[in-house]
Amino acid sequence: MKKFLIGLGVVVLVLAGFVVKTLADAGQFKSLSPHFAGRCTPVSGMPGAEDITFHPTLGYAYISSDDRRATMAGHPVQGGIFRYDPASSAPPVLLTGAFSQPFHPHGIGLFVAPDGTQTLYVVNHAAPGDNRIERFEVGADGMLVHRKTVKDPALVSPNDVVPVDAERFYVTNDHHYPPGVMQVVEDYLQLAIGNVLYFDGKGFREVVNGTAYANGINHSADGRTVYLAQVLEKSLTVYTRDVDSGALTQRLKLPLGTGPDNIEVDARGDLWIGCHPKLLDFVAHAKDLSGATRAPAQVLRVKASGDKLEAEEVFLDDGRQISAVATAAVSGKWMLLGPVFDKDMLRCELP
Template identity: 45%
Template sequence: MSPAMRWILIIVAVIVGIISVLGWRFLAAAGYFTAIKQEVVAQCTTIPSPPGPEDIQIDRKRGLAFVSAYDRRAAMAGHKGVRGGIYTIDLTAPEGQWALHPVTASEPADFRPHGISLYVGADGSRRLFAVNHPAAGGHTIEIFDVAADGMLTHVKTVADPLLVSPNDVVAVGPETFYATNDHGSTGPTRQMIDDLLLKRNSDIVYFDGKSMRVVASRLSFANGINVSADGKSIYATEMLGLALHVYKRDPMTGDLVPSDYTPLGSGVDNIDVQEDGSLLIAAHPKLTSLISHGSDPRKPSPSQVIRVELAPGGGGRAGTIYLNLGQDISGASVAAGYGDLMLIGNVFDPKILVCKQSKEIKAF
């Protein structure tokens, strides 16, 4: 064998080795090797919905749930005319009568909502914030006034170059908010490469009503975000980092300081802060199955709900209160608590589950 051929074989072997290691790292993070041995069941009923009820925010004082939905499969197939919407569920009605009612404003005309957040002012006024991925391109945060019956009126569009790939939003004022960027790059090819490399290039941005800036960085697919009832803590999930981050928040400046970190071992998605301060986090135990489910609805994707009970000063406990292989609901993206119930939404399918919340936390 010539020296040149020997070097070529060495280089090829090194490249194959690197690709194998990177592939193994990604598959491990995406849950490909995760074995689900036993489901954690709950008593559930189903509410029909438009496809893709990805996020749910509950106005507990009014007994009204806001649902963000659009048909992602149709959008992925290239259908330009897909317009999503915001819907409400009147939770004060008997549970058997719960249904989705459209409250979407006519503006913006190009509206494909993702994460949403409800802000309630000291005077009782309400605003709904929504991440928007217009078909025409770019990303925005849309702000709506909420009427007493839940109907929305468009107030403002926030666009900024720092909204690279927004996923979720949490409002902390009538025009101020935090948003997660799940990627630090644009375009499906570059984002796929980022995911395969498990690059920590996603971040959290803060808009103070006039300008936007990055307040937390080096995250691996930042996803859900929410705020504590006292406004002093921000919670954020890393889908590929499989973890929950807790930040101390300066209400005057909006600055965030890391204060706690909890590995959860699953592809964590949206966060709901319950009245008792506990967190409900929807999760994807097998992200590879979620990808398959997105292209083929016949392939189920396991769904999980994790409850996190934070302790003062840090720590606490976390565990699973719902786990399904995907037959009941695939690709659960949010679990919003209402009393002893939780409303579970998903990324693609036309349904919402209403389930009893288990009082028992189980290890996964």
């Protein structure tokens, strides 16, 4: 009996230690002090504006919108890609009204060719287990024209995509397992078994493995540096890209102390990252169909100077103004904050 009690005590201690570690790793013990030196106003009409990317010179943004609450409730609503100019009073414009296939967009990436031709790649969770990458071109009227669908068994759980030209792109698999019990196990045991894929115009190959919830991905203006956000590792990884082969070689890693989501790069080369400082709050927010359970929202600006990276917290909210920001996209004085689930995104004027 004594040995049994001792063994039971050891098991209890191990489990307690695991719970405390999980809470600490998720950021649940953090004390948050909301702040932002600028001002923000809500913009409606684009629920679940999970990813946003600005045209590099024209001042407007492309926004990936999907009502994930409706899908979770069993009544999926067709998602869309919108164009929005924060400097204008005009409302957002739906660009994918002519796209009739099932469309539930997630991450997006824009390539602008030297002649001005715009190619937009979109992660599309068309149906459970049916993950696709859609390629659109911007027509003369500004609407998106669908050009290609890429499907492959390697797209297990695609999250974000970044093109390097009109034909080639990188895409992150945030999990090794598809949605289900094993994916939950993967998360709570913090298993680093995700990856990054490279599509060379003909097929996929793995270029990074062993990632802990690979999420946002982007690259520098010259295309020679690739940035990767890993949520569970709470880090930003920087890779040197071989322009010819697409191979990625890790150069450095910056601990962020928070769960980074999407990465956007501004005209100066600075990185803007939407983050989830309390990951279990995000999980609770994601599961609540009513949206009443809120999660904090955070934005980091990472200044990159060669191999020197410096992170600064620009925005922090406790979830009252906006919950679970996935993306912070910046152009000039404007910052657009896109939430994973909220009905409204935020249009912010930087100080």
